[in-house]
Amino acid sequence: MKRLIQHGLMFGNLFHVASPALVERYNRALQHLTGKTTALTDFHVDISGYSPEIGDEQSDDLYLNHAGVNRQFILLSTEQKRSPLLNEKFSVNRDILRRFITDNERQLFALTATDAVAGELVNSVFEIDTPARLFDIHKIEIEADTTKGTLRHATHLGELVDRFKGEDDAWFDDVLIAEMISTAKQTGDITRNPVKLKHEAFQQDNYWTAHFGGLYLFQAVEHPAMIASGDKPVGELPIKYVFDLAERNRIAKFLDYNGLAEPVVKARGVDGAAILRQKMDFIAADALAAKGHDLTGLHRSKLRRLTAQHAQDLPPEYEGLAAMVRWAESGGRWPKISSDHPAYFYSLRAADTPDRNLVNMLLAELSPLDVRQLFICHKTLFYQQYRSWSEQKKAYVVHFLANEYAVDKAGARDALFGHEPDMSGEDAPELPRGMPKVRSRERMIDRVGPWGAVTRERRR
Structure with a gap:
C-alpha cells in the first residue's frame, strides 16, 4: 500500500x-x-x-x-x-x-x-x-x-428576540433583556450575521453498503432488487428479488428492465471503441503479469506488441471485447455475447439516471480486471484486491493511474461516464432523491436486451 x-x-x-x-x-x-x-x-x-x-x-x-x-x-x-x-x-x-x-x-x-x-x-x-x-x-x-x-445559542437568542418584539412591556422585562445580552455575547449579532x-x-433508497459482505440495494426503481457481493443474506427480507454476483443473467435482466445500463459502443458522446481498447489493455496486463512479465513503465504500443506475442494466454474477456471493437471500427460481424460471457459486463456503463454512480460501482465489481473503473467507482474493493496482486501488476496499475488517469481526472471521468443533459435541460442530481427521474429521450436499450437495438440498427 x-x-x-x-x-x-x-x-x-x-x-x-x-x-x-x-x-x-x-x-x-x-x-x-x-x-x-x-x-x-x-x-x-x-x-x-x-x-x-x-x-x-x-x-x-x-x-x-x-x-x-x-x-x-x-x-x-x-x-x-x-x-x-x-x-x-x-x-x-x-x-x-x-x-x-x-x-x-x-x-x-x-x-x-x-x-x-x-x-x-x-x-x-x-x-x-x-x-x-x-x-x-x-x-x-x-x-x-x-x-x-453556537448554533444552539443562536436559535435560543432568536426565540428571545421574537419574545422581545412580540410581548407587551418586554422593554421592562429586565430578566429577558439580561438573558438576551448574555446569549448575544456567545453568538454575536444574529440580526446582521444570522x-x-x-x-x-x-x-x-438506492445505495451500497459494506455491511454483510457488501450489498447493493435498489428499492426506488420499477423492479426492485438486492444484489449481494458475497453470500445471499439469510432470513426473510421485504424484497422479492435477491441475487448474488454469480447470477449474471438475472443481474443483466435487472439492469435492462430498469434501464440502468447501456453498451459502451452505443453511448452518445464517447469513443466507445477507444474505451474498450483500454479495457483490453488492462485485461492483457493482468494475464501478462500472471506470467511474470515486467510491465513497469510499459507504453501502450509495447504492451500491445507483447500482448500479440502471448495471444494464447489471453482470457475470454479479452477476446469478447476485441470482437466488439472490430464491429465498432470496421462493421464486421456483430458478436453474439450473452450475459454468461465473461466480457459482457465490461461492455456496459451506467445509463443516464440518478443512480448512475451506484450502477457504475456495481459494474466495476462485475468487471474487476478494469482497474481504472475499479479505482474510480469502487475504491474499497480496489484496495482490497490490490493487496493480492503480483508485484508486476501493482507496478503497472500504479504507473498507469499516476501518469495517465491522475493528470486529468475530470476529463477521464467525463470520457468514461459523462452524459449529456436530459432534453429538459436539467441535469440529474448527484444524489438520488426518491424515485429516479423518467428520461425524456428514448431508451438506448430495447426490452429484448442491451444488444437488440444495436443489431436492428445495423440491419437498417
Missing part, C-alpha cells in the same frame, strides 16, 4: 491538521462526540474528520462511525469538502457531507474560523444486526453544532 500512498492514490487530498489551534479544536470536538482525545499534534483528516493516524493510535478505525451506522463528523475547514471519505460504509455518505458543506459554505467558513463543527448523519437505525434492518433506512438528516453550542445552517433530509 506504500506505493499507492507515495503516488497520491491512497489517502490523497486529506486535510492536514498541524497547527496547535486546529488540534485543540479537533480534540474539543472529539471529546464532545466520543469522550476521547488524541495525543497527536500532526495528522490528516478526511471529509468527515476521520483521521487514519488517530484510528491507528486508538486501534479503532470506526471511532467516528460506531457500528458503521450514523457516521459522526468533525469539520475544521470547508476545504474538507475536497477530501475523500475513508472506511466508507454507505455509498451516499460522502455526497451527503459534500452537499452539506457546499450548501452551508459561507456559514461554516465563519463558524470554523474560531471553533470546530461537530455533528452526525442521523437515521432511524442505530445498529444493523440483520440485513432486514437496512430496509428501515430511508432518510438521512444532519445534526451539527460547534463545540461551544447563524443558521440549512438542514436537509436526504432520501436513501
Whole structure:
C-alpha cells in the first residue's frame, strides 16, 4: 500500500491538521462526540474528520462511525469538502457531507474560523444486526453544532428576540433583556450575521453498503432488487428479488428492465471503441503479469506488441471485447455475447439516471480486471484486491493511474461516464432523491436486451 500512498492514490487530498489551534479544536470536538482525545499534534483528516493516524493510535478505525451506522463528523475547514471519505460504509455518505458543506459554505467558513463543527448523519437505525434492518433506512438528516453550542445559542437568542418584539412591556422585562445580552455575547449579532445552517433530509433508497459482505440495494426503481457481493443474506427480507454476483443473467435482466445500463459502443458522446481498447489493455496486463512479465513503465504500443506475442494466454474477456471493437471500427460481424460471457459486463456503463454512480460501482465489481473503473467507482474493493496482486501488476496499475488517469481526472471521468443533459435541460442530481427521474429521450436499450437495438440498427 506504500506505493499507492507515495503516488497520491491512497489517502490523497486529506486535510492536514498541524497547527496547535486546529488540534485543540479537533480534540474539543472529539471529546464532545466520543469522550476521547488524541495525543497527536500532526495528522490528516478526511471529509468527515476521520483521521487514519488517530484510528491507528486508538486501534479503532470506526471511532467516528460506531457500528458503521450514523457516521459522526468533525469539520475544521470547508476545504474538507475536497477530501475523500475513508472506511466508507454507505455509498451516499460522502455526497451527503459534500452537499452539506457546499450548501452551508459561507456559514461554516465563519463558524470554523474560531471553533470546530461537530455533528452526525442521523437515521432511524442505530445498529444493523440483520440485513432486514437496512430496509428501515430511508432518510438521512444532519445534526451539527460547534463545540461551544453556537448554533444552539443562536436559535435560543432568536426565540428571545421574537419574545422581545412580540410581548407587551418586554422593554421592562429586565430578566429577558439580561438573558438576551448574555446569549448575544456567545453568538454575536444574529440580526446582521444570522447563524443558521440549512438542514436537509436526504432520501436513501438506492445505495451500497459494506455491511454483510457488501450489498447493493435498489428499492426506488420499477423492479426492485438486492444484489449481494458475497453470500445471499439469510432470513426473510421485504424484497422479492435477491441475487448474488454469480447470477449474471438475472443481474443483466435487472439492469435492462430498469434501464440502468447501456453498451459502451452505443453511448452518445464517447469513443466507445477507444474505451474498450483500454479495457483490453488492462485485461492483457493482468494475464501478462500472471506470467511474470515486467510491465513497469510499459507504453501502450509495447504492451500491445507483447500482448500479440502471448495471444494464447489471453482470457475470454479479452477476446469478447476485441470482437466488439472490430464491429465498432470496421462493421464486421456483430458478436453474439450473452450475459454468461465473461466480457459482457465490461461492455456496459451506467445509463443516464440518478443512480448512475451506484450502477457504475456495481459494474466495476462485475468487471474487476478494469482497474481504472475499479479505482474510480469502487475504491474499497480496489484496495482490497490490490493487496493480492503480483508485484508486476501493482507496478503497472500504479504507473498507469499516476501518469495517465491522475493528470486529468475530470476529463477521464467525463470520457468514461459523462452524459449529456436530459432534453429538459436539467441535469440529474448527484444524489438520488426518491424515485429516479423518467428520461425524456428514448431508451438506448430495447426490452429484448442491451444488444437488440444495436443489431436492428445495423440491419437498417
